[in-house]
Ligand code: PEP
């Protein structure tokens with residue numbers, strides 16, 4: 155349930171009302187916007203008398219939220235969430251470009267790619283250290299050493315780093331990581347989500363291979379309900395009957411998620427298509443339809459990449475993509 159306060163309500167009046175809700179066992183989420191203050195009530199609101207509430211001088215209106223996701227709901231928090239990741243902002247008109255290899259392989263590889271993507275205008279560096287591979291015989295990532303190399307690349311370039319977690323027991327290794335990614339395969343690993351909710355780290359939550367928008371939002375809710383509101387959603391393609399591309403990029407996710415939630419939405423055209431030559435047009439399309447950012451796999455030698463070479467663009471190709479993105483941003 156949300157209670158929207160009238161303009162001119164004083165902080166004392168607001169806090170008095172919040173205390174009254176809390177005394178009834180409810181948790182109150184306060185969203186102070188430019189024109190409106192919204193109190194989001196979490197818990198059993200069935201006993202709250204909405205008619206009585208609406209009679210209060212300071213209350214504009216009261217509305218029950220029927221969707222099961224509360225914290226992530228735009229009704230709860232009408233303004234776009236803006237997340238600041240070490241100076242790189244995302245959301246509310248701030249565009250993020252997350253670029254880097256699928257996996258961290260060597261120091262030379264990650265620092266070279268980091269330097270190049272930074273020069274081209276990327277705002278964050280990605281690189282997998284713990285890799286969720288379909289086959290246990292494939293390269294599983296450099297693990298802790300991979301994170302160390304990412305941290306080195308961060309020190310050298312100043313780019314905040316994004317890397318995937320697969321097991322909550324590994325959290326101590328992620329101390330210097332700016333954004334923790336939850337990959338598509340773990341979108342519904344609820345125990346992992348709850349643990350990440352207890353941290354203050356920004357979480358990049360990727361949509362599962364066969365999950366709906368509402369399931370994605372319920373997963374965001376697992377993180378947010380534990381107290382961590384720094385969640386970025388990522389559309390990375392879903393499984394359909396089409397097998398020509400690796401996945402099917404569902405760009406309508408950007409529109410639907412922007413309607414349903416205040417959280418930033420990024421698009422990953424690399425995993426969505428599986429093909430380097432499709433990354434540029436899909437990155438342009440994602441930018442044009444209003445995504446808050448894009449995530450692109452870049453490798454200095456895609457033919458030799460240990461993971462996802464076919465969908466990785468070279469630094470030169472990335473330069474070109476960035477130029478196109480900038481032009482589209484100016485137009486929209
Ligand atoms: C990745 O970003 O490298 C990755 C494994 O992505 P996804 O979880 O979307 O497959």
Ligand code: MN
Pocket residue numbers: 256257425451461462
């Ligand atoms: Mn990958």
